[in-house]
Amino acid sequence: MLKRILTVTIFLVAILAFGCPLFYPVNYANTVVRAESGPDLTVQMITSSPETPTFGDDVTFTATISNQGTAASGQCYVAYYIDDEYIDDEYVPPIDAGSSTEFTFIWAAEAGIHDITVVVDYKEQVNESDEGNNEKTYTLSTLGADLIIDSITWSPSDPNVGSTVIFNVTIRNRGAVVANSNRVDFYIDGISRGYKDVERIDPGGTLTKTFSWFAKAGEHDIKAIVDKNNSVPETDEDNNEMTVLFSALLPDLIIDDISWSPTEPSLSDNVSFTVTVTNQGSGVSGNSTINFYVDDTYLDTERTSKLEAGASENVTFSWIVVVGTHDIKATVTPHAVVTESDETNNEKIVTFSPSLADLIVQNITWSG
Structure with a gap:
């Protein structure tokens, strides 16, 4: 018995000393049996x-x-x-x-x-x-609502400066549930132009709200934001606004022509000058002012009515002819009363000279 115990002890010491595993996989009919691996x-x-x-x-x-x-x-x-x-x-x-x-x-x-x-x-x-x-x-x-600004349009589609523009803001709910009431805010160039209440919108439904504005010259950012205060829970809270670029049609007034009558005046004649003003822009002009100068000396002022794109209007001035060659100048909207697409072509200068007598000694005779 003592010998058996001694043998087992030596066997265990040998295993521990040489790092031998206690159990080896045993293959029984191609089945591998291993020691427990633990929980997983x-x-x-x-x-x-x-x-x-x-x-x-x-x-x-x-x-x-x-x-x-x-x-x-x-x-x-x-x-x-x-x-x-x-x-x-x-x-x-x-x-x-x-x-x-x-x-x-x-x-x-x-x-x-x-x-x-x-x-x-x-x-x-x-x-x-x-x-x-x-x-x-x-x-x-x-599942939730998803409000977006579907479109921003305006009427008239080609507005003139100063005209009333109606902006149509269309809101769409592209979510899967009803969007409760909220509001849509409207901005022009970053400045609030008010808001409108938005009623409930069914899934896939749309609703249009309108805003009005007097069109100003230049390009403008038109922005609408729906549910700005996040009162409606949405699947996407980052798609609630839209910005579009708006510009009104602008006129372009020019002095198209300066003519006079009589065409060959003499000294002291009362000459009538006709100034032709043309709107060569794409928008309607407002009332404009025409100033008349002789040799850079202001003489008179007239006003024109509104001019449609491509239209012209004549205004007249009178002046008593004096001796010499003179610069006749006409300017339109010199103080930018009308905003134009081109503010550098608003004057015209022509040279004017009256007809003068030319006395000569035609003949000399004598008698005696």
């Missing part, structure tokens, strides 16, 4: 109820935790995350090898698409054969 906890499945919640619904998540190892697990904890934010954890009792246990938690649904992550043994209390398979992520889309 995994999150097998995550489900939600309801599967497609709407904003504000209480969603119940069920996580199935399995032990796919060969030994029972010890106690641990499971943690819940939504969009990588910790929500809660829960105690997990020991799970036998090959068994599963379900755990649930409840979340009030928020708008948008969310990642729900469950991590078992997140405190790493259980020594597992595989530590890299302890979590699972489930993607959930919450």
Whole structure:
């Protein structure tokens, strides 16, 4: 008996000294039998109820935790995350090898698409054969409204400076549920021009609100924002505005011609000058002012009526002819009373000379 004990002791010492394993795989009819590998906890499945919640619904998540190892697990904890934010954890009792246990938690649904992550043994209390398979992520889309500015149009489509423009702002709900009442804000060049209340809009429905403005010269940013204060829960809160570029048609007034009558006046004649003003722009001009000068000395002023694009109008001035060559100048809107597409072509100068007598000694005779 003593000899047997001594033999076993020497055998165990030899194993420990040379690092030999206690058990080897044994192949029985091509079946490999190994020593126990330990527990292996995994999150097998995550489900939600309801599967497609709407904003504000209480969603119940069920996580199935399995032990796919060969030994029972010890106690641990499971943690819940939504969009990588910790929500809660829960105690997990020991799970036998090959068994599963379900755990649930409840979340009030928020708008948008969310990642729900469950991590078992997140405190790493259980020594597992595989530590890299302890979590699972489930993607959930919450049904909700989705308000957008569908279009911004105006009437007339080619407005003139100073005309009243009606802007039509169309709002669309491209979400899956009704969008409750809210409002749409309207801006021109970053300055608020007021807002309009927006009634409920069904999924896929549209609603149009109007704003008016007196068109000004130049280019302008027209912007509309729906649900600016986020009173409506939406699946996408970043697509609520639109900006478009607006410009009014502008006139371009020129002095097209300066003529006079009589065409060959003499000294002291009262000459009538005709100034032709033409609008060569694309928009209607307002009333404009024509100033008349002789040798840069102001003489008189006349006014024209509104001119359509391409239209002309004549105004007249009178002047008593004096000796010499003179510069006759006419200017239109010298103080920018009318905003134009070109402000550098508003004057014209012509040279004027009266007809003068030319006395000569034609003949000399005598008698005697």
